[in-house]
Amino acid sequence: AAGVLGGAWVGQRCGRDKVITFDIGGTSADIGIAIDGVCAETDARSTSIAGFPLLMPMLDIHTIGAGGGSIAYVDQGGAFKVGPQSAGADPGPAAYGRGGTKPTVTDANLVLGRLEPGDFLGGEMGLDLDAAQVVINDLAGELGMDRLEAAEGVLTILNANMANAIRSRTVQRGIDPRSFSLVAMGGAGPLQGAEVAAMLEVPEVIVPPHPGITSALGLLIADLKYDVIHTQFQVSTSADLALFNSEFAEMEAKLTARLAEDGLHADDVRFERAGDLRYLGQGYELRVPFDLGEVTEIALEEVWQRFHDSHAAEYGHAFKDSTIEVVNLRMTAVGASPDLDLPVPDGGKTLDMAHVRTRQAVFRVDGTLQSFETQVYRRDLLPLGVPVSGPAILLQKDSTTVVPPKATATPHETGSVIISLETKS
Known part of the structure; x- marks a missing residue:
């Protein structure tokens, strides 16, 4: 690696x-x-x-x-x-x-x-x-x-x-x-x-x-990097926005505390969000990025579209009228290493x-x-x-x-x- x-x-x-x-x-x-x-x-x-x-x-x-x-x-x-x-x-x-x-x-x-x-x-x-x-x-x-x-x-x-x-x-x-x-x-x-x-x-x-x-x-x-994964089952037809936001906030707080122990301030850390998504009934998932900030209806619509696009790129087709299921939420914290001279x-x-x-x-x-x-x-x-x-x-x-x-x-x-x-x- x-x-x-x-x-x-x-x-x-x-x-x-x-x-x-x-x-x-x-x-x-x-x-x-x-x-x-x-x-x-x-x-x-x-x-x-x-x-x-x-x-x-x-x-x-x-x-x-x-x-x-x-x-x-x-x-x-x-x-x-x-x-x-x-x-x-x-x-x-x-x-x-x-x-x-x-x-x-x-x-x-x-x-x-x-x-x-x-x-x-x-x-x-x-x-x-x-x-x-x-x-x-x-x-x-x-x-x-x-x-x-x-x-x-x-x-x-x-x-x-x-x-x-x-x-x-x-x-x-x-x-x-x-x-x-x-x-x-x-x-x-x-x-x-x-x-x-x-x-x-x-x-x-x-x-x-x-x-x-x-x-x-x-x-x-x-770079110094930590990953956190929370299992969370939600479907695109009845997504709970408050639950999305609370889970991401909890993961960010956990990662910020861990990086603080390593001597990194939150301002020096870059966060990335993603989810493992699949069509309802599938047995495999694709990782799709979530934007930072509050998860809104509009933000979720963009996530669903990214999943359709990823599925089409990976498997050659997408089912745009099908229900999408969220299986996991992910957050990554990256503390950039100093430039090597x-x-x-x-x-x-x-x-x-x-x-x-x-x-x-x-x-x-x-x-x-x-x-x-x-x-x-x-x-x-x-x-x-x-x-x-x-x-x-x-x-x-x-x-x-x-x-x-x-x-x-x-x-x-x-x-x-x-x-x-x-x-x-």
């Missing part, structure tokens, strides 16, 4: 109000959506852990078993798969040199030249290219293909799984991902972000200043200052696997506003950013790097 908040904040600082947050670690990838800085939430009946319903607000985060340590294998039916099994941290990928014997996403990236063997974790750790080649060779033998094709196949399957996960949160809900920016974070997000975005025709990828700790950043910038990066004066070396890296372009001369740079020394043409690799301690061919990476004044992609549209 903190990663989604951090990714949304990074997008807003870059002037982007519609972002897909894309957080990849060693074992999983977490995907969230934020529009105008507001992160999408699940409806109450969709929230559960281990099959037990929670019936409480949660950010809408979709997680799949795909990360840097995900193991590539051929299943009993002969299918080529990646994850959800993971090599973990111990022994980890074969490339870690700690006894790992199974091919992973990290091994594939190293074999393809997308990781710098002598400059991992800011130079504090080396990667074992020979060990990675051995396990990828074994996988290639099972598949009956070339080593590089097998390594690139690992990434293609991984990226396709992640692209499908993003589609489940965008395309399948009527949201066009092509109008969004992808915020790639986590230790492995910047490695895969550009290729996943290309699959979705997302035009750009934003890589935060420190991708590996963006979740920690999310905790620092998160991050240092502005200086960068270097020229690309030459940031250049480390030129190496060969392998990418699939126009359907063909090709080896490219790829420039390797120190990210913190890149001059602001100066574009870096792909293919390129940007090194930093907590992640590695891959800029594929036909893409351009430009350091932004906020410290993020924005990768612009060629799209079909």
